[in-house]
Amino acid sequence: MVTTYAITVPDEKKRERFERRRRSKNLRRRAVVPTTMLWVLALLMLFPLAWFLLSSFKPGSELFSYPLSFFPKEWTLGGYEAALERIDFARYFLNTAIVATVTTVLTVFLCATTGYALAKYKNPWLSVLGLFILSMTMLPGEVILNPMFIVIRDLGLYNQLAGVIIPSIVTPTGVFMFRQFFITIPDELMQAARIDGASEYGIFFRIMLPLARPIALTLAIMSFQWRWNDYIFPLIILGDPDQFTLQIALRALVGAENIEWTILLAASVLSMIPLVALYLVFQKYVTSSNINAGLKD
Numbered sequence: 001m002v003t004t005y006a007i008t009v010p011d012e013k014k015r016e017r018f019e020r021r022r023r024s025k026n027l028r029r030r031a032v033v034p035t036t037m038l039w040v041l042a043l044l045m046l047f048p049l050a051w052f053l054l055s056s057f058k059p060g061s062e063l064f065s066y067p068l069s070f071f072p073k074e075w076t077l078g079g080y081e082a083a084l085e086r087i088d089f090a091r092y093f094l095n096t097a098i099v100a101t102v103t104t105v106l107t108v109f110l111c112a113t114t115g116y117a118l119a120k121y122k123n124p125w126l127s128v129l130g131l132f133i134l135s136m137t138m139l140p141g142e143v144i145l146n147p148m149f150i151v152i153r154d155l156g157l158y159n160q161l162a163g164v165i166i167p168s169i170v171t172p173t174g175v176f177m178f179r180q181f182f183i184t185i186p187d188e189l190m191q192a193a194r195i196d197g198a199s200e201y202g203i204f205f206r207i208m209l210p211l212a213r214p215i216a217l218t219l220a221i222m223s224f225q226w227r228w229n230d231y232i233f234p235l236i237i238l239g240d241p242d243q244f245t246l247q248i249a250l251r252a253l254v255g256a257e258n259i260e261w262t263i264l265l266a267a268s269v270l271s272m273i274p275l276v277a278l279y280l281v282f283q284k285y286v287t288s289s290n291i292n293a294g295l296k297d
C-alpha cells in the first residue's frame with residue numbers, strides 16, 4: 001500500500017503573500033484621505049509664503065493692480081537693490097546675529113544645567129526654584145517689560161546689545177524642556193558613571209548633555225528664531241540707530257502715511273534667509289536619542 005502526502009507549503013506561502021498584499025492595499029486605501037488632507041493643509045500654508053516671496057520680485061505697479069496676479073508679469077530685482085541702498089544691511093544684520101547667536105548659546109547651556117539640577121538633584125530649595133521658574137510661563141512678556149526696563153537702565157545696560165541679551169538668556173520653556181527630558185534618563189546611568197569614577201561635571205558634560213542633543217538643538221532653533229524676530233524688547237532697550245537690530249530697521253520703512261512695499265518685501269525676504277538656512281542645516285539632527293544606550297538588562 002502506497003501512502004501519499006499532500007504538500008501544502010507552496011499554497012501556504014501563496015496565501016501569506018496574498019494576505020500581505022491585501023493588508024498593504026487596505027493600509028494604502030485608508031491612508032488616502034489623511035494624506036490628501038495633509039497635502040491640502042500644506043498647500044494652504046505654503047500659498048501665503050509663496051505669494052510673499054513672488055511679490056518681492058514684482059514692481060510697485062503690479063502689487064496692487066487688478067486683477068491680482070500670482071506670478072510677476074515683469075520680474076525685477078529693484079526692490080532688493082533699493083533695500084540694500086536704503087538700509088545699512090550689514091550693520092543691522094551683524095547686530096541681530098550677535099544678539100541671536102550669543103543669546104542662543106547661553107540659553108541652551110544655562111537651561112540645560114538648570115533643568116539637569118531640577119531633575120536629578122533632590123533638594124527642597126531646588127523644588128521651590130523650579131516652581132518659581134515654571135510660574136513665569138503664566139506671565140505674558142509684556143507684563144514684565146516695565147520692571148525689566150528699569151532694571152536694565154539702573155545696571156547701565158540701556159542702549160547696548162548686552163541689555164537685550166542678558167534678560168533673554170534663561171527661558172522657562174527651555175528649563176522645562178530639559179527637566180522633562182532628564183527625568184526620563186534612568187538614575188542607574190549616573191550611578192554607573194559615579195562607580196567608574198566620573199565627577200558630577202563629567203557626568204553632565206560627557207553623558208547627559210550629549211544625550212540631550214535633540215532637546216538642545218530644538219531649543220537652539222526656537223531660541224534663535226525668537227531672538228532674530230524679536231521686535232518689542234529691542235525697540236525699548238535700543239535707542240541708538242547704530243545699535244538697531246534688523247527688525248527695528250525694517251519697521252523704519254513703514255512711514256506714517258506711506259509704506260514702500262517693494263523695499264519692505266525685499267528686505268523682509270532677506271531677513272528670513274538665516275532662519276531658513278538654520279532650519280535646513282539642523283532639522284535632520286532633531287531626532288530622538290537612545291537614552292538606554294549605556295545600560296544593560
